Amino acid sequence: MNTSPAKKEKKYYTYEEYLALEEKAEYKSEYHDGEIVPLFREVIDGEVVAMAGGSPDHSLISVNIGSELRANLKGTPCKVYSSDLKIRVVKAGRSFYGDTTVICGELEYYDENKNIITNPTIIVEVGSPSTAGYDRFDKFFFYRQTETLKEYVLISSDKIYVEVFTLQESGKWLLSTYDNLTEDVEFESISVKIPMSEIYDRVNF
Numbered sequence: 001m002n003t004s005p006a007k008k009e010k011k012y013y014t015y016e017e018y019l020a021l022e023e024k025a026e027y028k029s030e031y032h033d034g035e036i037v038p039l040f041r042e043v044i045d046g047e048v049v050a051m052a053g054g055s056p057d058h059s060l061i062s063v064n065i066g067s068e069l070r071a072n073l074k075g076t077p078c079k080v081y082s083s084d085l086k087i088r089v090v091k092a093g094r095s096f097y098g099d100t101t102v103i104c105g106e107l108e109y110y111d112e113n114k115n116i117i118t119n120p121t122i123i124v125e126v127g128s129p130s131t132a133g134y135d136r137f138d139k140f141f142f143y144r145q146t147e148t149l150k151e152y153v154l155i156s157s158d159k160i161y162v163e164v165f166t167l168q169e170s171g172k173w174l175l176s177t178y179d180n181l182t183e184d185v186e187f188e189s190i191s192v193k194i195p196m197s198e199i200y201d202r203v204n205f
Contacts (some may be wrong), residue, residue: 010035018095019113031095057203058099058157061126064199066100067153069122072192078104078121086116087123091145100124100188108148119148121189126155140165143174150189160200 012034013021022029022037029036062083070080081101088095088110095116102122109176110116123143125135140152144167152173154163162178166188178185181200184193 015093015095016033029096030097031093033093048078053055055128055157056205058126058128060203061155061157061199062099062124064201065124065126065153065194066201068194068198069100069102069187069192072194073102073190078102078190079199087120087143087146089114089142092142094142096139096143098123099126104190118146120146121148122151122153122187123149124153124155126157128157132156136163151187153185155186155199157203159205160196161180162196162199 011029013036014034015031016022018029018031018036028073028096029038031037066080066082073080079102083097083099085097085101086095088099088108094178098120101117101120101124101161103117103119104121105119105169106113107117108119110118120143127135135154139195143149143152151166152165154165156162162185164176164178164185165173166176168174176186178196181195181197183196184192185199
């Protein structure tokens with residue numbers, strides 16, 4: 001006799017159902033091809049559970065990088081957006097919130113919904129030990145199915161370490177890493193360099 005507990009059946013949603021639910025939700029979620037996944041999450045006993053939000057260091061780094069990008073992009077066709085901007089990856093059937101997003105040129109909307117864009121130029125994710133693998137592999141796999149994406153940036157919140165993936169003319173992604181506060185992080189697609197010391201300004205490890 002099988003006494004093992006029955007697995008909870010997954011519920012799948014249309015994209016329209018997801019948008020309607022998120023309007024009323026107390027926390028942000030991503031859309032993964034029919035599944036709704038809380039943006040801030042941890043796994044407890046095999047279940048994905050929503051968390052209240054990111055750490056103070058995570059928030060500070062996000063503000064630092066966003067502020068530096070904005071200051072450098074004034075007067076250009078590029079704009080900087082916070083983590084409230086929803087990014088739709090149409091080919092993958094998924095939606096995400098990047099910690100910081102740069103869009104150069106006019107915004108392109110998903111299905112005429114002006115709360116959802118489809119043309120990011122740069123996406124920045126500030127990671128922690130628990131989210132680093134998800135950001136580096138899963139998210140990047142889906143993000144690069146967006147034809148406009150030129151650079152993907154991972155910033156560690158628990159150590160001084162930044163990774164920049166830059167799309168080459170060959171279609172390959174080139175990785176550049178930075179681990180010293182005296183270095184400048186280069187964003188080739190927008191011709192901007194930002195000091196590591198500014199990205200980690202007032203962050204205490």
